Amino acid sequence: MKSETGSSGFAPPPYPFDVPVEVRAVAEAMPGGAVDLSRGVPCDPVPDVVAAALAEPDPARPYPPSIGTPELLDAVVGWCGRRIGVEIEPDQVGACVGTKELVTGLPHLLKLRKPDRDTVLYPAVSYPSYEMGAVLAGCRAVPVPVDASWRIDLSAIHEDDAERALCLWVNTPGNPAGALDDLGAAAAWGRARGIPVLSDECYVEFTWSGPSRSILQHGTEGVLAVHSLSKRSNLAGLRVGFYAGDPELAWYLRETRRHQGLLIPGPAQAAGAAALRDQDHVDVQAARYLRRLEVLVEVLGSLGVRAGLPEGGFYLWVEAPGGDEMALVRRLAGDLGVVTSPGTVFGPGGAGWVRLAAVVTDDDLEVVRRRASALAG
Numbered sequence: 001m002k003s004e005t006g007s008s009g010f011a012p013p014p015y016p017f018d019v020p021v022e023v024r025a026v027a028e029a030m031p032g033g034a035v036d037l038s039r040g041v042p043c044d045p046v047p048d049v050v051a052a053a054l055a056e057p058d059p060a061r062p063y064p065p066s067i068g069t070p071e072l073l074d075a076v077v078g079w080c081g082r083r084i085g086v087e088i089e090p091d092q093v094g095a096c097v098g099t100k101e102l103v104t105g106l107p108h109l110l111k112l113r114k115p116d117r118d119t120v121l122y123p124a125v126s127y128p129s130y131e132m133g134a135v136l137a138g139c140r141a142v143p144v145p146v147d148a149s150w151r152i153d154l155s156a157i158h159e160d161d162a163e164r165a166l167c168l169w170v171n172t173p174g175n176p177a178g179a180l181d182d183l184g185a186a187a188a189w190g191r192a193r194g195i196p197v198l199s200d201e202c203y204v205e206f207t208w209s210g211p212s213r214s215i216l217q218h219g220t221e222g223v224l225a226v227h228s229l230s231k232r233s234n235l236a237g238l239r240v241g242f243y244a245g246d247p248e249l250a251w252y253l254r255e256t257r258r259h260q261g262l263l264i265p266g267p268a269q270a271a272g273a274a275a276l277r278d279q280d281h282v283d284v285q286a287a288r289y290l291r292r293l294e295v296l297v298e299v300l301g302s303l304g305v306r307a308g309l310p311e312g313g314f315y316l317w318v319e320a321p322g323g324d325e326m327a328l329v330r331r332l333a334g335d336l337g338v339v340t341s342p343g344t345v346f347g348p349g350g351a352g353w354v355r356l357a358a359v360v361t362d363d364d365l366e367v368v369r370r371r372a373s374a375l376a377g
Contacts, residue, residue: 016128016345023333030337035368037296038341040314040359042234044288047281050233053274059266066258068095068242072269075276076227076242082279084204084214092220092247094254095264095272098239099202099228103129103169106198107137109256110166119161122169123152125177125349127200130169139166143347150177150317154189162193171200172213176346176355177317178310180207183215191222196249202228202241205282206289209311220245231314231359232282233275240264240272289314292358295365299372300356303335307356316356317343323352332356336371 019038027034059069067073073090080086096102107120122130124143134141142165145156152170168190172181183199190197199215204227207213215223224245230236243253264272275281293309296316300307305328307318320328325342332338332354341357343350358365 017341019339019341023329024339026330027333027337027339030371032337032367034333034337034339035360035364036339037356037358037360038339040231040357042231042236043359043361044234044285046234047275047278049274049278049281050235050271053271054267056267056270059270062266064263064266064269066095066261066263067254068093068264069266069269069273071273072240072242072264072276075273076244079276080214080216080244084212084217086214086216086220088216088220088244089247091254092250093242093244094250094257095269096226096241096243096257097262097264098230098236099200099226099241100129101239101262102226102241102243103127103200104133104136106253107133107139107166109253110196111137111139112256113252114166117164117166119164120167120169121157121161121165121195123171123174125150125343125347126169126171127175128345128347130171130200131347140164143349144168146177146179146349150174150179151181152186154185157189162195165193165195167196167198169198169200170215173203173207173310173312175203175313176315176341176343176350176353178313178315180209180213180311183213184218187215187218187223194222196246197223199223199225201225203231203313205232206286206314207312208290208309216245220247222246222249224249229272229275232285234285235268235271235275238265238268238271240268240275288362289358292360292362292365295369296356296358299336299369302372302376303331314358316358318354318356320352320354325350325352325354328354335375336368338368 073093076093119140120134131141142161145153147153170181170186204212216225228241297307307316341355343353
């Protein structure tokens with residue numbers, strides 16, 4: 001990520017998920033138009049339990065609590081016990097206005113807490129906002145290498161960087177590759193050095209290889225798990241997320257963020273609580289994503305492009321033939337009318353790879369399948 005700071009101040013870099021105009025134009029020229037697989041924008045129905053909660057007018061009247069309503073915090077505590085087998089207290093939890101806000105804002109708040117530290121560690125191939133959060137806080141953004149299976153390699157962290165670290169980010173299931181990190185090892189690494197480990201677990205409900213994983217399963221000391229309802233419950237527009245973990249760190253964030261006025265609207269908090277208490281709609285959504293991933297694997301295979309299911313998440317991480325990710329991006333746009341993300345969006349280590357999001361309607365996916373069949377036939 002490149003940005004410039006000169007006499008006129010900080011100049012934001014280009015937004016990483018903006019699809020090149022020429023690529024989108026090629027895809028849109030396909031009869032029937034483009035099918036956008038470049039981003040994970042929920043497209044499926046809002047759960048009935050959420051719609052019912054949103055119909056209640058009372059939560060819209062008062063100012064909502066920044067830390068989360070008692071109902072939302074109680075729903076988080078209950079969800080943690082049922083889904084990941086972790087018992088926590090409500091004061092170990094805080095609400096956030098979607099998790100991206102928290103991801104990009106945490107380095108600034110952590111630097112205020114420990115001004116003698118200036119480094120944010122994050123996976124070298126990952127969601128761009130980990131790096132951007134460091135940049136916006138005026139910190140050093142130091143990528144941590146990943147191994148051949150796209151898992152963070154803690155042994156590759158230089159101790160000089162660790163001594164300056166404000167935090168270490170991990171992400172399971174990972175974006176873009178869907179890998180599952182050893183969260184116990186990450187928690188132990190951070191505790192041994194007094195470095196908070198921040199675990200982005202927003203796709204935890206879509207874990208395909210084994211049970212759902214959370215860093216909280218390895219104790220709450222020195223760790224913070226970050227969760228979102230955007231994909232779990234198709235609620236990206238409501239901006240409901242939460243963090244949970246270390247009591248002292250949770251207290252610090254709850255109190256500091258109150259001064260910032262970061263508030264999830266009251267109706268959204270009520271809807272979030274209702275969504276967290278219902279698992280049936282999540283199971284339906286997980287089945288949708290897994291089915292769509294399988295269709296995309298089949299479609300790519302018909303084009304001679306090898307792809308496999310991830311360990312978790314709803315993205316396919318596909319190696320480009322010949323190592324040219326933009327050639328594959330253009331080919332998929334021209335042959336299938338599909339818009340995708342080149343791997344370099346997620347760091348230089350993503351060169352030679354392309355990410356496809358299985359976050360489209362079944363009708364759109366059927367359009368893609370028919371186009372692939374026409375090419376093959």
